[in-house]
Amino acid sequence: MKASVIIPAYNSKERLYNSLLTLNEQECEEEFEVIVADNGSEDGTLSMLESFKAEFPLIFVRIEQNRGIAYGRNQAVRNARGEILIFHDSDMLAEKHLVAKHIKAHENEDSLVVCGMFWKRIYSFYYDRFEKEHKERLAKIYEDMPAKNKQALLTEKEVKDGSFQKKSFDLDTDFIDALKSILDEYGDDLAGYHLPWRFFITNNSSVKRRHVADIGLFDEGIVRYGFEDYDLGIRLHQAGLSFKLRRDIMSVHQEHPSNCASVDDIRTNIAYMCDKYNNIHSLGVHLAFNGPFNASLTNGIMEDIAKLLEYEKFEELLNLFLELLHVVKDRNLDPDWRQKSPRVTAKSFDLQHIKKLLVKAEKKLGVHDFANALYALIADLLYVDLR
Structure with a gap:
């Protein structure tokens, strides 16, 4: 078996049916299987899977209670032969x-980790629970606004013959714009970009099964929505795998209530x-999720961090940087952060010693982006100007 397509599902019967139809139409000489982890669905997903006429080996794993998407994906991976x-x-x-x-x-x-195009969207069904932005976009597309819950907006023929792509559009969000700007600067090979796992979105990506097994599968401690794919991507990157974006590997997301x-x-x-990756070798995680710096400067900081990690005497600088990024996280996530005991203060570190050490690091290694970022964080969070 050459490949296993891993699909977690939860109460998405009509969209999953369409997805399986497109997999039935694959033009692929190699044998592949599809494994669906039904994560406690209550909408008839299981009966649909039992009756679906698949053109490939279709395996489905029923999980009686939804224990999170990471758990579901792992159950599918454990049954994979590809x-x-x-x-x-x-x-x-x-x-x-x-x-x-x-x-x-x-x-x-x-x-290699292959990241297919993940920002294409389409309306295949109308849902009463659609958020305001979806209903506003639909009103621009249709003269007569769909009214019936789960009303089909694509025909089965459009799904099967691929013409659905003509009705797709790019997701327009700050998140997608930021990733596109990174691609503009570093290219689809992501050469020289130090946080390539940001493109590892598990609705359209691939990696050899043994690499996933080697790092311990998805983290089942991530139960709430999102981030289990980023976590796996971080560990694949730390294990030494390279990442590449492939715009020609196209998959389109069927829009639905969040x-x-x-x-x-x-x-x-x-x-x-941030708690899981609380070490100076994982500063990229903190910069990606909490860092107040633009993508280009963040990448420059990451290059400088790699240089600093080679010298034990500069670990003090990196530990202070980590602590300050934790403070940024607290400020971003907790509205009451100022009312709580501060994680660090100006007295937590010998800042004059830090200044001397930072000057040495700049002269020896040329780590100017890191130095400017650390000076800025100290001034912003500790109210001390070390320049």
């Missing part, structure tokens, strides 16, 4: 060469990630 894992969510529509292109990308690349229960989900997961 050399390559292709992550593809239940609400994704695959263009007809998606599986073949993912497989081909790994032919001569043993330690699975994110509240902004508290995001806050909880960011705090979890």
